[in-house]
Structure formats: C-alpha cells, structure tokens
Amino acid sequence: MKKHNFNAGPSVLPRVAIENAAKAVLDFEGSGLSILEISHRTKDFEAVNDQANDLLRELLEVPDTHKILFLGGGASTQFFHIPYNFLNRKAGYVSTGVWAKKAIKEAKLFGETVTLASSEDKNFTYIPKGFDIPTDLDYLHITTNNTIYGTEYHTDIDSPVPLVADMSSDILSRPVDVSKYALIYGGAQKNMGPAGVTFVIVREDFLDKRTRTLPSMVDYKNHIDNDSMYNTPPVFPIFVLKETLKWLKEIGGVKAIQKLNRQKADLLYGEIDSNPLFVGTTAKEDRSLMNICFVMAPGYEALNDAFMDYAKSCGMVGIKGHRSVGGFRASCYNALPLESVEALVACMKEFATQHAK
C-alpha cells in the first residue's frame, strides 16, 4: 500500500533525493567508495558542501552580508549557542510554544531574558502581535513555525533590534527577506534534509557584537573561517541536504513550492472547516502551512481512535497529534505531494460519510 508520510520531522523527502542518496551510499560519484567512507577533506566532498551552500543562497536569496553554515548538533544546540555568542545584557523572546520555551530556558543561563509576548494563555493557538520591542535588547528571538501547535508567522516581522529566528520547520516553504534577520537557524530534518545537520544563516556584522571568549564549537566566526569544516561535518546528511535543495530548485524554487504548500494547506484546512466531524485548533490567521492540527469536533470526540485507525488503514503515517494538543497533525512539508493531502481529505470525507450524525 502507498504510504502518505505526514511525519512532523524527520519527515518526507523528495524521492529523487532518496534515490541519489542510496546510490551515493553504494558508490559516491563513481569513486568506488561509499559516501560514508570518504574523507570530508576531499575535493569531491568539498564540492558537495559548496553546492549545498550555493543552492541555499540562491533558493533563499541570501544576501552577501550573510554567511551560511551547516553544522552538527541540532537546533537545540543553537538554543544555547545563540545566547552564548550574543546575549551580553538582555535578550527578548516571543513564547509561541515548546521550542520557544526551550530556547528561553537556555538563554536564561547567559543573561537577562525577557519574554516580550506569549500565547501560552490559549495553549499557543495563536501568534502574539503588536507587542513592544525595547531597543536595548541584544536581539529578539522568534520561532517562525510551531511544529507542535500548528501556528506560523506568515510575514517577516520588523524589529528595531537584531532579529534571530528558529525556522526549523518552515525554512524554504516561502520566500523570506533574509536581510531582516541577523541570524536564522534550524534543524534540517523538515524541509531541507535528514536528521543530523543544522543550518545557520548569520549576518557577519552581527558577530562583531560578541564579548565572551567562546569554545571553538560555539564560535560562529570559527565555523565561518573554516567553511563549516572546523571539525568533521555530518557528511552524509549534508549530501542529502544538497540533493533536497537541488530538487527544490528543479521544481521551480521557493515561490513554486509556496504555491504548492498553499494549495495543500487550502485543501486540508478547507476540509477541516467543512467536515462536521473535525475542527481546527488554531487561530485561522496564524494557521501553519506546514503542520496542520485538528481534533474531533464537539460531539464526535469518542471517534478519535476510530479515525486514527481508519486513516492508518488508508496509508496515512505520522498523523497523531502531539500529546499537548491531541487529535491529529498532518505535517505537509515541501516534499509531501499534493496527492497525499488529497488521500487524507478523501479519508476524512469517507469517515464522515460513515459516522456523521
């Protein structure tokens, strides 16, 4: 049976990237060696790293003012590397969910950390807006998409202080004005590649603000000076990332994928809003195009497990909602084909036919 991969991350990747990855595991570019057993200090792998860098720069229109890094460790590592580098006096955070709260927790170890706005009062079902941003902050940190709750910033906000954004789960899903950000980071394992590699896009002059003596692996300048190869990088995850970016470019880039993402989201949210058995969980204007959360409508709560079983029987994978929201979450990342959303919608319609009162 055809599987429809709605995993929240690690998540669906383009089939061509997977196939090229499997080929490279067996024989990397005709070298007679696996990509898993080559030195990262070879021309062939340096070319992979450079291509990944160039593709991300092109796809996201990253200006020359910003450097791109591919590192190990995960976005959770960046949660403390960012304040370690940049939190000298005071930093501002917007609390929009579990990941934002984790970032805040790490920042508190390094200096004064102010939560400027929070949507915790309504279980993170919306994106706070209209809050004041003090001008004496070292930076303002936001989480542009909230994988667990299914909310998302749909525009690049204006900030009078350096803007730092965790874009783990919506990077490359829409055009971003990178010039508005001092630093963008995220785990690759949603729209950019497999687990095991993290991207950082940092405005070089932001680095001048640092005052601490930093461990080498924490020091962004060190990684920039070494083209992300200060230590052995996660070779294979970077290769797959490069293949994923190549696919994105081939299908038309970020604008094309944004159109497809909107199409997928419109279809699924449309069904949620019209199907009597289901209801969305977030404020409509802040609905994520990446993680679409919904629960059984009032009166139908008892059917939760039955729908889960039915969806599984139709080939749906990874649609169980996070325990803090319940219900269902269909993650519709870039590589998820429209047909998977169509299949889920068909499944919801059929279930409603069977069970609507």
Place this chain on the structure above:
Amino acid sequence: MKKHNFNAGPSVLPRVAIENAAKAVLDFEGSGLSILEISHRTKDFEAVNDQANDLLRELLEVPDTHKILFLGGGASTQFFHIPYNFLNRKAGYVSTGVWAKKAIKEAKLFGETVTLASSEDKNFTYIPKGFDIPTDLDYLHITTNNTIYGTEYHTDIDSPVPLVADMSSDILSRPVDVSKYALIYGGAQKNMGPAGVTFVIVREDFLDKRTRTLPSMVDYKNHIDNDSMYNTPPVFPIFVLKETLKWLKEIGGVKAIQKLNRQKADLLYGEIDSNPLFVGTTAKEDRSLMNICFVMAPGYEALNDAFMDYAKSCGMVGIKGHRSVGGFRASCYNALPLESVEALVACMKEFATQHAK
C-alpha cells in the same frame, strides 16, 4: 580497479553495513518509507537506538556502572562539554598531539588546566610515560590514539583520579577495561560508523561531581535521562553505527578484530622496517595499530611524490600523511581488510625493486 581505503576518517566501513544502509535509505525494514524520513520517536527507530546501545555494551563489555550515549556534534564538541561538566578546580591533560592540544585549549576556558606530560618536544612521536598524576585533579584526560602522528596507548593506564579518554580513533580496536575510565568518548567515523554521530560512555557516579548549571545539550545527565533522544538524534548515522557493530559482533567481536588489527599492523610495520626506501616515524613501542605513519628513508626523500603516484595507480586511497608529519599514513581501521594491507605492501616492495639504490 579495486580501491583500498586507507582514509584517516571518515574511513572504510564494512561492506555489509554499507549495503544494509543503502537498503534502509530506499526502504527501512519494509515500512515503505526511507530511514531518512521516519520519526526518531517510532518503535522501529527506538529499536535501532537500543540495539546500537546493547551491541556496544556487549562488544566493549561496558559495566552497568556506565551509561552509553549517541549524540550529534563530534568529538570537538565533547572537548568543551567535558570541562563544562567536570572541571570545577583543576584538570590534568596529557598532550600527545593536535587533538589533545585542542581538548586542552577548550578546557582552559572552564578552569585551571595542567599539562602533566607532553611529547611535543619530539613532534609527538611517542607516548609520555611515568609522569606524576596529582590526586587533586577533577580528572585526567588522555587521547588514546593519535590519528595524525600514529602513536597509541596499548594498555589502559592506572589513574588515581577519574580518567577521561578520547578514543575516537581506536575505540573497538582492542579490548578496553571500561571500569578504569570515568568517561570515554569519540567521533564514530573511524571504527564505529559514519561521520555525524559521537559516542559517550560515562560512569554514572562521575556525574555527581558536577557543580555548574549546564545548557541542556551540554548536560550528560539530561541525555541519559532521555536515552540520547533529548533532541532529534542523527538517525541515519546511528543506523549505520548499529550495522557496523552488528558486523563486528558477527566476525567475532573485539578480540577477533584485535588479532586482525595486529596482523595488519605487523605486516605493514614489518615492510616499513625491512624496505630500504621507507622508515617509520614513531617510537616502536608506541606505534599505532590504527594509523601507520612512514616517510621516505634518508636518501630517498625525492621519491616521495613518485611513490604517492605509484600507490594511487595501484588503487591506494587516502595514504597521504598529515602535513605536520609528511610522507604517508595508512589508516588500518577495523573494517580495512587484510588484503588492502597486502596490496599496499606489494606496492611498496615493487616500488623498492624499481628504485632501491
């Protein structure tokens, strides 16, 4: 032409691990999904993580007092995580090469760091012995194998203070008395798997000595409490690591591989010592079984590049010595077959026939 992979790391892996890795990239255990696109929070991947853990415990006879972690970030990350966790007053380090020096540099950021012994006076060509270990140290740090210079500790030393060892490049090459160590760590990309995953074996009661408030990703206790899944782990590198350990168990485990490693090293060092064109670079008693360094003998220095070209023409890959030693380095990790060493030796003999004066 058959390639002989002497890369210093990332390096040769067992063919069966590579083939199983390629299969899992296309379809992970019949799931219809790639290992690259599954959630780490699935029973199937948790089983991979558990198997990797169990296999390492069995192969290295890790006692119940010690926990095993598989993390992202690399050994270079551990260079600062170790003092961040454990350096309260004073730590002792043995300086046996580039990697030891990097570890010392990071430790100095966190407290008093004493270099108890160093072989830098002779370009790190030997392992210092017979030095005093003060009993007021928080820990003593050693690097058991020096990838660049080709020296290695062949026994587990006695230490009156907690012993911490970077075993990146000789883990699993010989039996180790893990009970003698408070913490063992290393990048997996030599004997254990591909680049992108780091192992840590830590004695649980060593964690009681910590006094700092730590970032979550630095805190070993946090990783232990979350079974190495506090954040998204490097899923695919851990899968390949598990496959590599499975192979090692199948061929007879650490004792069997130690025998093979000795056989390979004896063959190659024997040739270096008997071939008039070549000479070893390290003290004989400290010669690494993993990284075998040699240069052209006096009078034959001008043939360096000619031998490199000839070796390449015979299928040798990755035998260029590190720039700080020069000449040649044949890394003979666990997965390197005896036939590759035989091929290199044949190549050295043939070159000598052509060029000996």
